[in-house]
Amino acid sequence: MLEYVEKQGGKSARSPGRNCNEALNSGLPAQEVNSTSTLQTVVNEILDARYSISSERSVLTAITGIDASGKGYFTERLVGALQTKGVCAVAINVDAWLNLPNDRFDASNPAEHYYHNAIRFEEMFAQTILPLREHRSLRTEINYADETATEYRRRIYEFEDVDVIALEGIYLLKRAFQAHYDRSIWIECSFETALERAVSRAQEGLPPEETIRDYRTIYIPAQEIHFQRDNPKGAATCMVNNDARLGPVIWSK
Numbered sequence: 001m002l003e004y005v006e007k008q009g010g011k012s013a014r015s016p017g018r019n020c021n022e023a024l025n026s027g028l029p030a031q032e033v034n035s036t037s038t039l040q041t042v043v044n045e046i047l048d049a050r051y052s053i054s055s056e057r058s059v060l061t062a063i064t065g066i067d068a069s070g071k072g073y074f075t076e077r078l079v080g081a082l083q084t085k086g087v088c089a090v091a092i093n094v095d096a097w098l099n100l101p102n103d104r105f106d107a108s109n110p111a112e113h114y115y116h117n118a119i120r121f122e123e124m125f126a127q128t129i130l131p132l133r134e135h136r137s138l139r140t141e142i143n144y145a146d147e148t149a150t151e152y153r154r155r156i157y158e159f160e161d162v163d164v165i166a167l168e169g170i171y172l173l174k175r176a177f178q179a180h181y182d183r184s185i186w187i188e189c190s191f192e193t194a195l196e197r198a199v200s201r202a203q204e205g206l207p208p209e210e211t212i213r214d215y216r217t218i219y220i221p222a223q224e225i226h227f228q229r230d231n232p233k234g235a236a237t238c239m240v241n242n243d244a245r246l247g248p249v250i251w252s253k
Contacts, residue, residue, distance in 0.1 A: 065187030094169025111221030173232035
C-alpha cells in the first residue's frame with residue numbers, strides 16, 4: 001500500500017531573531033531542571049539561526065526528550081508559533097522510521113537493544129532529513145511503520161521551500177547526530193510523570209501493567225544509557241521544562 005502525506009511548506013517571509021539563554025514512581029531515578037526556556041525564547045533562538053544561516057538551506061532543529069515527555073505537543077506549538085511569524089516550518093516525527101517490533105525489541109538485552117534499534121536513524125537522515133536540510137524541498141518515499149505494525153507501508157513525503165525543519169523524537173542527541181542540527185531543544189520531564197502519561201494514553205495499545213513493565217525494563221533503562229553515553233541535556237541549545245514535578249512549567253505562558 002502506498003500512502004501519500006499532504007505536501008508541506010511553501011513560500012514564506014524570513015525574519016531575524018534573538019538569542020536564548022534561558023506504583024508509578026517507585027524506584028525511578030531522580031532528575032533536575034537546571035535552566036529552562038519559554039516557547040518565545042525557543043522561537044527567538046530558531047529565528048536567530050534562520051537569520052544567520054544561508055537561505056539556500058533549511059534550519060534543522062531537533063526537539064527531543066525521554067519517551068512521553070511531551071515532545072510532540074511542544075513541537076506542534078513551536079511550528080505554529082513560527083508559522084505565525086511568516087516562517088515556513090514543518091514538523092517531522094522520527095516515529096515514521098520505527099523498526100518493526102521483531103527488530104525493535106529483544107528480550108535478552110532489552111534496553112541496550114532498544115537504544116540501538118528503535119529507530120532507523122541512518123536511513124532517515126540519509127534519505128530524508130539531510131537532503132531536505134540542504135535543498136529546502138524534497139519528495140521522497142519511505143518505509144513507514146506505526147507502533148503496532150507488523151509490516152511496512154510505503155509513504156510519500158513532499159516538502160517545498162522549507163525554512164525550518166522541526167525534527168521530533170527520542171535519541172536525536174546521540175553523539176553521532178549532534179553535528180547535524182543548527183539548534184536543539186531538550187524537553188525535560190521526570191520518569192514518573194512520563195510513565196503516568198504513557199499509562200493514561202495506553203501507549204502501543206497495552207494495558208497499564210504491561211506499559212509499566214515495559215517502561216521499567218526497556219524505555220527508562222534505554223534512556224539512562226542515552227544519558228550516560230551522549231549527555232543529551234548538555235548538548236542541547238535550550239531546555240524546556242514540561243513537568244510540574246520538576247518546577248514551574250513556564251514555556252506555554
